[in-house]
Amino acid sequence: DVKVTQSSRYLVKRTGEKVFLECVQDMDHENMFWYRQDPGLGLRLIYFSYDVKMKEKGDIPEGYSVSREKKERFSLILESASTNQTSMYLCASRKGGSTDTQYFGPGTRLTVL
């Protein structure tokens, strides 16, 4: 079974702090994604990576950056957290090619005070 793990289930940070969210997948997948999920807005893509050291902006990249130094790990960075970044953050991975199945982690509920 594919397993996608996220470093924390719940996180509370203060405005202005630098925040790191980490995601690890164990199936040698090429593609990895970071989404945020908000009530009434569904899942919105922040960034994705189609290979190591490669990244592409999603629909809402402002205020975020990412890092993918190893194939199995994809990090989301909030350089200076703000209250409007309070959300559920979901990581997903997908094998490159024609498959559309994205495997999701359990999510990190981030609260910025």
Next chain:
Amino acid sequence: QKEVEQDPGPLSVPEGAIVSLNCTYSNSAFQYFMWYRQYSRKGPELLMYTYSSGNKEDGRFTAQVDKSSKYISLFIRDSQPSDSATYLCAMRSNAGGTSYGKLTFGQGTILTVHP
């Protein structure tokens, strides 16, 4: 206007009911259509996958795609309390390059099936 519109509900039905969940979309380039199910405090998981127009059945679940109307549906027959979850539609175009695999999600519909 959002590219994908989905009624967020919430939807509450008795056990055994037939449930109909729907999404409309505006991008005529979308070719691949999916339904994900998300239980509380879990990540979404793929439930159904359909390419282009038509129907697909898997047990109690049927996915329908009507590309002419830009409308997709998920039907759940004989609904069970264990079907209580958020259902998200997702879709993508056939664009290649680095955008390959990028999905656009609906807002999700919260479904509760009560005994």
